[in-house]
Amino acid sequence: MKHKYIGKISIMTMIFALFVSFIAASPKPADAASTVNLKAKSAILVDADSGKILYEKNADQALPPASMTKMMTEYIVLEAIKKGDISWDTTTQISDYAYSISGNATFSGVGLTQDKNYTVKELYKAMAINSDNGTTIALAELVAGSEGNFVKMMNKKAKEMKLPDYKFVNSSGLDNESLGKNYPKGTDPDGVDMLSARSAALLAYHLVNDFPEALEYSSMPKAKFDKQTITNWNWMLPHHTVNFDQYYYEGVDGLKTGHTDLAGYCFTATAERDGHRLISVVMKTNSEDTRFKETAKLLDYGYSQFGQKNLFPTGYQLKGKKTLPVVKGKEDTVDIATNNDFKVLLKKGEEKKYKITYHIDKSKLNEDGQLVAPVKKGEKLGTAEIVYKGKDLGYINGKTGSQIDLVATKSVDKSNWFMLALGALGDFFTNLFSSAVDMVKGWFS
Known part of the structure; x- marks a missing residue:
C-alpha cells in the first residue's frame, strides 16, 4: 500500500514538472506580439504624425516599386491643383500613347476613349483607385507637357523631399521596356523606377500630411468611371465582397498597391485608429494574399505595442x-x-x-x-x-x-536703485575685505 502511494506521488510530481516546463517554454502573448516575422524582402512601419520609425527590415534596399510610383504622380498633381496650375475640373484629351497603354488589359487598363474630354478628377480617380496607367500618363502630360518633363519633376520633388533612395523613369511604375518606343524622353529605354521601403514610406508620409484629400480617393473600394465600375486593388478596404472579407482591416484608408514580375507584390498602406495613423510598406512579397497579410502583421504590431503617453x-x-x-x-x-x-x-x-x-x-x-x-x-x-x-x-x-x-x-x-546701490556697496566692501585678507595672508606665507 505504501509503495502504491509513493508511486502515485512520483507520477503526479512528474506531470506537474512537465506542466510547469511547458508553461515556461510557451511564449507569453505580449512577447509573441512584440515581434514581427515578415515574408517580405523589405519593409518598414512609421508613425504618420511624428515620422518615428517603429520597425524596419532591409528598409534601405532599393527595389522596383511598380505602381507605388503613382504616389509621386498623385503628389505632383495635387500640388499643381493647389498652385492653381490646373483644377479638378480642368479637362484634357487622351494622347495616342496614353490610349495604347490604357487599352492594354495587362496594364490595368480601363479602356479610355479618344476625342473625349476627361476632367482631372475623373483621371485622378482612375489612377488612385484602379491604378490605371493610361490615366496616369494623361495626367503627367497635362501637368508637364510630356511624360519626359514630368519625370524630371518627379526626381526634383524626390530630392526636395530628401528621399534617400530613388530613381524615377516614368510616371506609372511600369518597366520602360513595356512602354516600347513611348518610353519618356531622356530616360533609359530599359529603365525601371526604383525606391527603397524607407523612401516609399517618406513619400507616403508627405502625401498624407501635405494632401490628406488623397485619402478620400484611396479609401474608395469602388467608383464609377466612364460608364463602368472600377475596383480598388487594396483588399484591406471594406469591399463588401465575401472573397475579400478575410483581408479587411479596420482603419485602413489607403494607400497604393503595386505589382510587376520584377517588383513582385508591393503595398504601401496607411490606417488610422483612435486618431493614431500608421504608414507601412512591404516590398517584393510573392503574392497578392501575402502582401496584405504581412501588412496586417505590421499594423497589428504598431497598434498593439505602441501608444501615446504623457511622460512629462x-x-x-x-x-x-x-x-x-x-x-x-x-x-x-x-x-x-x-x-x-x-x-x-x-x-x-x-x-x-x-x-x-x-x-x-x-x-x-x-x-x-x-x-x-x-x-x-x-x-x-x-x-x-x-x-x-x-x-x-x-x-x-x-x-x-x-x-x-x-x-x-x-x-x-x-530691484530699485537704492537696493541695487546697497548691493553694489556691499559687494565693494566684501571684495575690499577679501583683498585685505589675501594681502595679510601673503605677508605670513
Missing part, C-alpha cells in the same frame, strides 16, 4: 535643476519648468527608458551664468529635450528628437 506633463521640473540664479532682481532665483506636455509615442514597458535634459539659452545669461532681472513670467529660457535610452530607429523625416520650451514660472522684477 506641463510644469515638469527636473530634479536638482528647478531654478536659475538671478542678479539685480528682487529675488535671487527663478523657478523654471516645461510649458507644455511631453507626449511620447513609446513601446509598451519602455517608460523608464525616457529622460529629460535641459538646454539653457546661454544668450540669456551673463558671463557668470546668471539671469539679469527683469525676468518675465512665461519667458523662454531654453528647451527641454527628450532622451531615449534604448535602440532608436530614428525618424523617417530626419527629425532628431522632441523638444519643448523651458520657461520662467513667475516674474522677477528689477
Whole structure:
C-alpha cells in the first residue's frame, strides 16, 4: 500500500514538472506580439504624425516599386491643383500613347476613349483607385507637357523631399521596356523606377500630411468611371465582397498597391485608429494574399505595442535643476519648468527608458551664468529635450528628437536703485575685505 502511494506521488510530481516546463517554454502573448516575422524582402512601419520609425527590415534596399510610383504622380498633381496650375475640373484629351497603354488589359487598363474630354478628377480617380496607367500618363502630360518633363519633376520633388533612395523613369511604375518606343524622353529605354521601403514610406508620409484629400480617393473600394465600375486593388478596404472579407482591416484608408514580375507584390498602406495613423510598406512579397497579410502583421504590431503617453506633463521640473540664479532682481532665483506636455509615442514597458535634459539659452545669461532681472513670467529660457535610452530607429523625416520650451514660472522684477546701490556697496566692501585678507595672508606665507 505504501509503495502504491509513493508511486502515485512520483507520477503526479512528474506531470506537474512537465506542466510547469511547458508553461515556461510557451511564449507569453505580449512577447509573441512584440515581434514581427515578415515574408517580405523589405519593409518598414512609421508613425504618420511624428515620422518615428517603429520597425524596419532591409528598409534601405532599393527595389522596383511598380505602381507605388503613382504616389509621386498623385503628389505632383495635387500640388499643381493647389498652385492653381490646373483644377479638378480642368479637362484634357487622351494622347495616342496614353490610349495604347490604357487599352492594354495587362496594364490595368480601363479602356479610355479618344476625342473625349476627361476632367482631372475623373483621371485622378482612375489612377488612385484602379491604378490605371493610361490615366496616369494623361495626367503627367497635362501637368508637364510630356511624360519626359514630368519625370524630371518627379526626381526634383524626390530630392526636395530628401528621399534617400530613388530613381524615377516614368510616371506609372511600369518597366520602360513595356512602354516600347513611348518610353519618356531622356530616360533609359530599359529603365525601371526604383525606391527603397524607407523612401516609399517618406513619400507616403508627405502625401498624407501635405494632401490628406488623397485619402478620400484611396479609401474608395469602388467608383464609377466612364460608364463602368472600377475596383480598388487594396483588399484591406471594406469591399463588401465575401472573397475579400478575410483581408479587411479596420482603419485602413489607403494607400497604393503595386505589382510587376520584377517588383513582385508591393503595398504601401496607411490606417488610422483612435486618431493614431500608421504608414507601412512591404516590398517584393510573392503574392497578392501575402502582401496584405504581412501588412496586417505590421499594423497589428504598431497598434498593439505602441501608444501615446504623457511622460512629462506641463510644469515638469527636473530634479536638482528647478531654478536659475538671478542678479539685480528682487529675488535671487527663478523657478523654471516645461510649458507644455511631453507626449511620447513609446513601446509598451519602455517608460523608464525616457529622460529629460535641459538646454539653457546661454544668450540669456551673463558671463557668470546668471539671469539679469527683469525676468518675465512665461519667458523662454531654453528647451527641454527628450532622451531615449534604448535602440532608436530614428525618424523617417530626419527629425532628431522632441523638444519643448523651458520657461520662467513667475516674474522677477528689477530691484530699485537704492537696493541695487546697497548691493553694489556691499559687494565693494566684501571684495575690499577679501583683498585685505589675501594681502595679510601673503605677508605670513
